[in-house]
Amino acid sequence: MSLDTDDIKAIARLARLKIDEADVPLYANNLSSILDLVEQMNSVNTEGVIPMSHPLDVAQRLRDDVVTENNQREEFQRIAPATRDGLYLVPRVIE
Amino acid sequence: MTDFYRMTLAELSAMLQAGELSSTDLTEHYLSRISQHDAGLNSFITVVEDQAMAQAAEADRALQNGDAGPLTGIPIAHKDIFCSRGIRTSCGSKMLDGFISPYDATVVSNFKQAGVITLGKTNMDEFAMGSSNETSFYGPVRNPWNTDAVPGGSSGGSAAAVASRLAPAATGTDTGGSIRQPAALCGITGLKPTYGLVSRYGMIAFASSLDQGGPMAQTAEDCAMMLNVMAGFDHRDSTSIEIELPDYSAGIDQSISGLRIGLPREYFDEGLDPGVKAVIQAALEQYRDLGAELVEIDLPNSGLSVPVYYVVAPAECSANLSRFDGVRYGYRCENPSDLNDLYTRSRGEGFGAEVKRRIMVGTYALSAGYYDAYYLKAQQCRHLISDDFREAFKNVDVIMGPASPETAFNLGEKAEDPVSMYLSDIYTIAVNLAGLPGMSIPAGFVDGKPVGLQIIGNYFEESRLLNVAHKYQQQTDWHRQIPEDYT
Structure with a gap:
C-alpha cells in the first residue's frame, strides 16, 4: 500500500494534526512502509473468525445510573490554558 | 554509608x-x-x-x-x-x-x-x-x-x-x-x-x-x-x-x-541473535536441572503479531489521543486564528513525530471504507493468535523464549526506520494481543549487555510465573549484577 502526499494531507486533516509541508513526503514514506507491514495480515484466511473484542471475552460491566463524582470544576479548570467564569475559552466560533 | x-x-x-x-x-x-x-x-x-x-x-x-x-x-x-x-x-x-x-x-x-x-x-x-x-x-x-x-x-x-x-x-x-x-x-x-x-x-x-x-x-x-x-x-x-x-x-x-515448559519454534528462528539464543538455551538447561520438562510447541500465527498490533494499537491511540485538543488541559499553540487552527496546531506542535505517525495510521485504518480491511481483519487475526496460546496451554504450564531478538542496540540505530524499531517487539507483542501475563528475567550477558528470558503464563497465573522466575533466581546471580559505574 502506497500513500502519496495528498493522502497524508487528507489523513492529517481528519486527525486534526498540522504537519509541516516539508515533512509530508517523509510521513508518506513512513506510513506506506507501516501499511506494507500491516498487509501481511492478508496472508491469512479469517473467513468466519469472530473478531476479538476482549481478551477474556468479558462483557462491559454496567453500574447503576447514580451520581458518583463530586463537582471539581475549579480544580480541573486551574490546569486549563484559558478559562473565564467557569468556561473554557477558545477562539470565536460564531462571528 | x-x-x-x-x-x-x-x-x-x-x-x-x-x-x-x-x-x-x-x-x-x-x-x-x-x-x-x-x-x-x-x-x-x-x-x-x-x-x-x-x-x-x-x-x-x-x-x-x-x-x-x-x-x-x-x-x-x-x-x-x-x-x-x-x-x-x-x-x-x-x-x-x-x-x-x-x-x-x-x-x-x-x-x-x-x-x-x-x-x-x-x-x-x-x-x-x-x-x-x-x-x-x-x-x-x-x-x-x-x-x-x-x-x-x-x-x-x-x-x-x-x-x-x-x-x-x-x-x-x-x-x-x-x-x-x-x-x-x-x-x-x-x-x-x-x-x-x-x-x-x-x-x-x-x-x-x-x-x-x-x-x-x-x-x-x-x-x-x-x-x-x-x-x-x-x-x-x-x-x-x-x-x-x-x-x-x-x-x-x-x-x-x-x-512443563513450552518452547515455541517460532521464537527461536533465524531472526534471533545467536548470542542471545545461546544465553536463553543455557537458561533453559538450568530449568531442566531444576526438574522442568522442555517441550517444543508451535504458535503458528505468531508471525501476525506485529502487523496486527500496528493496526490495533494505532487505531486505539488515534481515538484515545483525540482528547488532547488544546482546550481543557495540556499544550495550546500561540495565537490560534480559529478553532480548527487551535486544534491542529496545538496537536501538531504538541505531539512528536512517532505519535503523529501512529495517530495517522490509526486514523487511516478507521476511516470510512477501510474499517473492515484493517481493524476488523486485525481483531480476527488477534483471535487466531490468542487461540494459539489457548491450544499451547493445554499441554504446557508456561512458555519460555527470548524477550527481545537482540541485546540493547545503539542510540540512533533504528530511530530513522519505524518498521525496524517495531520488529524489536516481535516476541512480546503477542502476549498483549492475547491479554496474557508475561515476565522478563535476567539470564546472562552478551558482550557486556544483558539478555532477558521471557516467561509467559496462562490467564491470572502470575503466581506461577513469579514462582518459576524465583526458582531460577535462587540458582543464579544475573539479577544481582550492577553496572560498575553505579557501584
Whole structure:
C-alpha cells in the first residue's frame, strides 16, 4: 500500500494534526512502509473468525445510573490554558 | 554509608520492619544517588525530593507505631504515565509538559496507602510509543550497562533507574512489550500482568485493549511484593477484572519439579541473535536441572503479531489521543486564528513525530471504507493468535523464549526506520494481543549487555510465573549484577 502526499494531507486533516509541508513526503514514506507491514495480515484466511473484542471475552460491566463524582470544576479548570467564569475559552466560533 | 542500593525490596523491608534502617535515611540515600548519577542516564523526568522526604517521615512514624505494611518506607519511582496528584505527569510529551495532575492513578494511590514513597517520575517514550526511549520530549535515556545503547522502551527510564539502582524498584506499563523489553535490555525483572488485573485508572491511555501496568524490580520476589499492592478490582476502570486475589508472595518458593515448559519454534528462528539464543538455551538447561520438562510447541500465527498490533494499537491511540485538543488541559499553540487552527496546531506542535505517525495510521485504518480491511481483519487475526496460546496451554504450564531478538542496540540505530524499531517487539507483542501475563528475567550477558528470558503464563497465573522466575533466581546471580559505574 502506497500513500502519496495528498493522502497524508487528507489523513492529517481528519486527525486534526498540522504537519509541516516539508515533512509530508517523509510521513508518506513512513506510513506506506507501516501499511506494507500491516498487509501481511492478508496472508491469512479469517473467513468466519469472530473478531476479538476482549481478551477474556468479558462483557462491559454496567453500574447503576447514580451520581458518583463530586463537582471539581475549579480544580480541573486551574490546569486549563484559558478559562473565564467557569468556561473554557477558545477562539470565536460564531462571528 | 551502607550500600543500601545493593539490597532488594525484600531485604530493605526486613531492615525497615526490624528498625535497623529508617525510611528517611533510605530515601535520602536514593535521592543522593539520583543527583549523583542521573545526569548521564536521564532516567528521571521529575524528582520530588521534598515530597519524598515528607512521605518518608510519615512512613517512619508508621513503622514506629507498628502501623506498617511490608512495603512501608520503601521509595520507588513511577513511570511518568501514571497520574500523580500535584506532580507534573508528562507522559514524555511536550503536550503534557505543564500538566500537573489533579488526581492520583489507582496504582499511585495504592502505593501511597501502602506507605511507599515516590522518588519521582521516570522518563519514557512519548505516550509510551517506542521501543528505545528515544521518542521522549525530555531526550533519550541511556542504558546503564553501555551508555551508547538504548535502555529499551517505552518504560526505559524505569528500567534504567532500577538497573543502576537509582531506585530499588519502579512501575511500568506494557502495551506491546514496554515492561519486558526494557527489563531485558537493562537486566532487571519485569512483569506484565493479565489484562485487567491492574487498574488502568489514571494511567494515561495509549491502546486501551492492550495497556497494562506492572512492576519492574530486581527480583521476582520483589515483583510479587509490588503486585500485591498493584493488583485489584477498580470500579473506575471499566475493564478491571473482579477476581479473588492470591498473596503473590505466598507460593513463590514451591518446587517446580515436573513443570512443563513450552518452547515455541517460532521464537527461536533465524531472526534471533545467536548470542542471545545461546544465553536463553543455557537458561533453559538450568530449568531442566531444576526438574522442568522442555517441550517444543508451535504458535503458528505468531508471525501476525506485529502487523496486527500496528493496526490495533494505532487505531486505539488515534481515538484515545483525540482528547488532547488544546482546550481543557495540556499544550495550546500561540495565537490560534480559529478553532480548527487551535486544534491542529496545538496537536501538531504538541505531539512528536512517532505519535503523529501512529495517530495517522490509526486514523487511516478507521476511516470510512477501510474499517473492515484493517481493524476488523486485525481483531480476527488477534483471535487466531490468542487461540494459539489457548491450544499451547493445554499441554504446557508456561512458555519460555527470548524477550527481545537482540541485546540493547545503539542510540540512533533504528530511530530513522519505524518498521525496524517495531520488529524489536516481535516476541512480546503477542502476549498483549492475547491479554496474557508475561515476565522478563535476567539470564546472562552478551558482550557486556544483558539478555532477558521471557516467561509467559496462562490467564491470572502470575503466581506461577513469579514462582518459576524465583526458582531460577535462587540458582543464579544475573539479577544481582550492577553496572560498575553505579557501584
